[in-house]
Amino acid sequence: MGTRNYRRKTSHSEPGPGDGGRTGSWRVERPVLNTSLCIPCKRKAEACFICWLLCPDVVISRTIPPTIDLEYCKGCGICAEECPTKAITMVDESAFSEENEGKE
Amino acid sequence: MHIIENGNVAAALGVMLCRVNVIAAYPITPQTPLTEKLSEYVESGEMKAEYIPVESEHSALAVCIAASSAGGRSFTATSANGLLYMHEQVQWAAGARLPIVMCVVNRAVGAPWNVWNDQQDSISQRDTGWIQIYCADHQQIIDSIIKAYWLAEKVSIPIMVCYDGYILSHTYMPFDVPDQKKVDDFLPPFNPDYALNPHEPANLNTVTLPDVRLDVRGELAHGYMEIRYLLHEEMRKSLTVAAEAEKRFVDIFGRGGDPYIEPYLCDDAEYVAVGLGSLTYQLRVCVDTLRKEGIKAGVMGIRFYRPFPDIALANALKGKKGVIVFEKALSYGYEGALVSDLKSALYEHLAGTGTLPVVQNIIAGIGGRKIRTEDLTQNLRTAIKGQVTYEPVWIGLEI
Ligand code: SF4
Numbered sequence A: 001m002g003t004r005n006y007r008r009k010t011s012h013s014e015p016g017p018g019d020g021g022r023t024g025s026w027r028v029e030r031p032v033l034n035t036s037l038c039i040p041c042k043r044k045a046e047a048c049f050i051c052w053l054l055c056p057d058v059v060i061s062r063t064i065p066p067t068i069d070l071e072y073c074k075g076c077g078i079c080a081e082e083c084p085t086k087a088i089t090m091v092d093e094s095a096f097s098e099e100n101e102g103k104e
Numbered sequence B: 001m002h003i004i005e006n007g008n009v010a011a012a013l014g015v016m017l018c019r020v021n022v023i024a025a026y027p028i029t030p031q032t033p034l035t036e037k038l039s040e041y042v043e044s045g046e047m048k049a050e051y052i053p054v055e056s057e058h059s060a061l062a063v064c065i066a067a068s069s070a071g072g073r074s075f076t077a078t079s080a081n082g083l084l085y086m087h088e089q090v091q092w093a094a095g096a097r098l099p100i101v102m103c104v105v106n107r108a109v110g111a112p113w114n115v116w117n118d119q120q121d122s123i124s125q126r127d128t129g130w131i132q133i134y135c136a137d138h139q140q141i142i143d144s145i146i147k148a149y150w151l152a153e154k155v156s157i158p159i160m161v162c163y164d165g166y167i168l169s170h171t172y173m174p175f176d177v178p179d180q181k182k183v184d185d186f187l188p189p190f191n192p193d194y195a196l197n198p199h200e201p202a203n204l205n206t207v208t209l210p211d212v213r214l215d216v217r218g219e220l221a222h223g224y225m226e227i228r229y230l231l232h233e234e235m236r237k238s239l240t241v242a243a244e245a246e247k248r249f250v251d252i253f254g255r256g257g258d259p260y261i262e263p264y265l266c267d268d269a270e271y272v273a274v275g276l277g278s279l280t281y282q283l284r285v286c287v288d289t290l291r292k293e294g295i296k297a298g299v300m301g302i303r304f305y306r307p308f309p310d311i312a313l314a315n316a317l318k319g320k321k322g323v324i325v326f327e328k329a330l331s332y333g334y335e336g337a338l339v340s341d342l343k344s345a346l347y348e349h350l351a352g353t354g355t356l357p358v359v360q361n362i363i364a365g366i367g368g369r370k371i372r373t374e375d376l377t378q379n380l381r382t383a384i385k386g387q388v389t390y391e392p393v394w395i396g397l398e399i
């Protein structure tokens, strides 16, 4: 099955996961959350969520703890840069290469 | 109503009759009187449209792209370096499949600076994915604009309506201005599949990856290559849609006929002169002279340059002894772009059938160099005598 019957003739994306393509494949550094530093995790209450607000790919959940959808996280590092407690660090993807083995 | 006016006014009247919603243009000779006329119509309230003054041609087309994406019927016009300056947006409008109509009032491109007529400007935009229509008189200008909106909106492909600077844009001739009611019957309001809408947000034409992808609804969406393939496929199909447009036009307005080619004395002709635009009418005078000398010659005006009407041309030129292609532009380093396209069509459809004509290329009128009818006739005679050259012949060159 190809794209022949797709409802648009152009590039047309709607808000939602994946409509910009599998942006997770662009990532060279992965954001890793340290829950012992993350404000809502420490307070066990809704707070901060600056990472959720600013992630350009909308892949961080507004939950305790915040979770990151690595399928679409492009690794831009904005969340790590903006987190007021430095709870997110960017780690080179090679550190996870074993985990990726056998995957596409 | 029949009036006597210049070609730019014919174009402006066509745009007004089409009830265009948004006009954005930057003045450039010889297109300027067209945009001035449109701004007068809008200013006086005669035409209900937004006229958006811009600081460049690039912005003019960007405005039309935005207006068209929001569901507005939009128009721009330019010439020469103005067209070259908007080139990036020209490609964009086609890839975004927006049915914008643009008049290209043909003029030579710089360097060196030159404001006179040739067709290098629009020919150099051949591969941008726009449909290109060439006009030979004022009636064709006004009629082509009306047909162009119908066709563009049917196939979601932008259209350039090209006419020769000065020779058509600034000369006066009689033509019929169609009734508004008939135009409204022919051309319904623009009603696109999707128009920008805050209640249905979407990103249009953002980064599109090489591969296909599942969209938010889980449907398999095109990759870049599929989108570009569809543009090509639907350009080819628009030849058929253009025939439908022409038929409707003839039914409503009682004029027109063949959307792709305009033959003059071609049926029994052994030799056919081929060209684009007003030059083909000048060539009719040469052919009349040659006919008096007993030479069976004809003229084939090409109205559609893209999509290229290869089958119509091959059928019309099949079995002719010679085809002489006159061009006011060329693909530097080889020959005229039109002659290359035409030879490819003839080879594709006639090779091996023994009906392939001999083809000669003639370059004329570059940068407004005077094209004397006697010179055209003489060059036709020479080609007809079989003195065909490997390189194109340049008429009027003094070097
Ligand atoms: S910005 Fe930092 S502290 Fe705030 S929610 Fe995100 S990870 Fe936690």
Ligand code: SF4
Pocket (backbone or CB within 6 Å): A031, A054, A055, A056, A057, A058, A059, A060, A068, A072, A073, A074, A075, A076, A077, A078, A079, A080
């Ligand atoms: S801000 Fe950038 S790095 Fe952080 S989760 Fe979003 S896409 Fe990934």
